[in-house]
Amino acid sequence: MKRFIKNKFFILAVVLMLVLTVVPTVLNLAGKGGYVRSAVNILMMPAQKAFNYVTDAIDGFASYFTKFDDVVKENAHLKEEIAALNNRLYQAEKTEELNQWLTAFLEMKRSHTDFTFAEAVITGRESANHMTVCTIDRGTAHGIAEGMPVVTPDGVLGYIDEAGLTWAKVRTLIESSTSIGACIERTGELGLVEGNFSLAADGICRITYLAADSDVRVGDRVVTSGTGGIYPRDLVIGYVTEVIPDEYSRTLTATIRPAATLTDLDRVMIITSYETVTE
Secondary structure, X not given: OHHHHHOHHHHHHHHHHHHHHHHHHHHHHOOOHHHHHHHHHHHHHHHHHHHHHHHHHHHHHHHHHHHHHHHHHHHHHHHHHHHHHHHHHHHHHHHHHHHHHHHHHHHHHHHOOOEEEEEEEEEEEOOOOOOOEEEEOOOHHXXXXXXXXXXXXXXXXXXXXXXXXXXXEEEEXXXXXXXXXXXXXXXXXXXXXXXXXXXXXXXXXXXXXXEOOOOOOOOOEEEEOOOOOOOOOOOEEEEEEEEEEEOOOOEEEEEEEEOOOOOOOOEEEEEEEEOOOOO
């Protein structure tokens, strides 16, 4: 006990307690309580500032997370709105494309009143840049048969090569086994449009058996001649891109860029019947 009383820390604590107890009492009795309050305020001010700082920090921290949650919710809501708008834009574009196609389809029907058409959607195609064979969603159940011509508003696409109950395969005019009786529209010269394996990769075909003195020129339009039993007359096939003389056969061959789109094509028309014109 004596060692404890002699401890310097203990003595300092007792003196401090006496000072804090006696001095305020004496000053209050002497009417100097204001000094006590001022001293206490001065001593407590740093602690109060620290407390206020911690409180403000906690409030700010909580406010940050509250705002962060609000931002996350708003961001999710905006993403939903953007997705909905994109979907509406996509549907509007598809509707516009369909309207344009139907308008072109109706124009073709007006131009060929002797044709009977059936509309079809392409459901499958080869993976090449320019399709040589594609599948459509119409078959024998819809009156589709092998050998029927397939066209677009721009021109000849090909013909029905195989028909199932609800589907059919279309062989396009650039496929190597395809041939179409044709003529140069400007001059009336006859030839045979053929698909060619080496040309198909570039989406083109060729017209052969043109006379060596033929007046065929780059840019000439090539149309069906009506011979061969598949295609009616005067359907647009394409346009001449190059004229190549053949020294051995003494004929001319011309490459043709098809008028019909062979990439990104969604819909086609099948000519199910037409009147054969004889002269």
